[in-house]
Amino acid sequence: MVAKLAESIVDTLEKEKIITAQLREHYIYACITLIERIVTILSLLCISIGMGNVVISFIFLGFFKLLRSRTGGYHAKNFSQCYLLSLIICIAVVCICSRLQGQCIYKGICIMFFMAFFVIFIIGTVNHPNVCFDESELRILKRWTRIILIVETSVIIGGSVLGDMNRKYIMAMMLAIILCAVLMVLAKIIGQEVNRGE
Structure with a gap:
């Protein structure tokens, strides 16, 4: 699911000519990493709030x-x-x-x-x-x-x-x-x- 979301974001960036096709794999990797970090941080924040600490x-x-x-x-x-x-x-x-x-x-x-x-x-x-x-x-x-x-x-x-x-x-x-x-x-x-x- 994360990979598909990252590919979708990169597809949009490519269509808008913000990035080139040669860097596609680098941007997909970067997007996957960023999404995973955001999901982890938000989850940890929710747990911390839920536990009151x-x-x-x-x-x-x-x-x-x-x-x-x-x-x-x-x-x-x-x-x-x-x-x-x-x-x-x-x-x-x-x-x-x-x-x-x-x-x-x-x-x-x-x-x-x-x-x-x-x-x-x-x-x-x-x-x-x-x-x-x-x-x-x-x-x-x-x-x-x-x-x-x-x-x-x-x-x-x-x-x-x-x-x-x-x-x-x-x-x-x-x-x-x-x-x-x-x-x-x-x-x-x-x-x-x-x-x-x-």
Whole structure:
């Protein structure tokens, strides 16, 4: 359905002579990607509103997306799987952050967060076969990954130490970093990585 909608949009652009036939496949791919992102974001927004925790969702997604776009890691085989996993993760994060704020849960998330920090800092970026960065691009991505990781970690530690930030927001930030690390390790375990020398 998404592909047909994308093709319809590209057909219209072609008829109006806004694009050329040579770039048709590129525009179809771009439209599919854009439609999938819009559907996912709107769905996550609806779930967040329905659960009454839009702020937690946006904090989590902001931290996650900023880091994930550089760390790489596991990718689902198709949009349906990715979409379903995204919804499940969003619901789980909102539930954990809003309902499970006990000291034991918080300490467990803190321990996992510090483990995730070291995993991401050491690995840097997982080079996915669909992207296949060259050595120079990979070095730049790893540097930016580590910078963003340090900035996000500073926000988390600062919010925790100063005590001005709500614990559920700190947990959402930590869960974003934990998820990035899990996806990186999963990609390495199942072989979703192009190995290049540094």
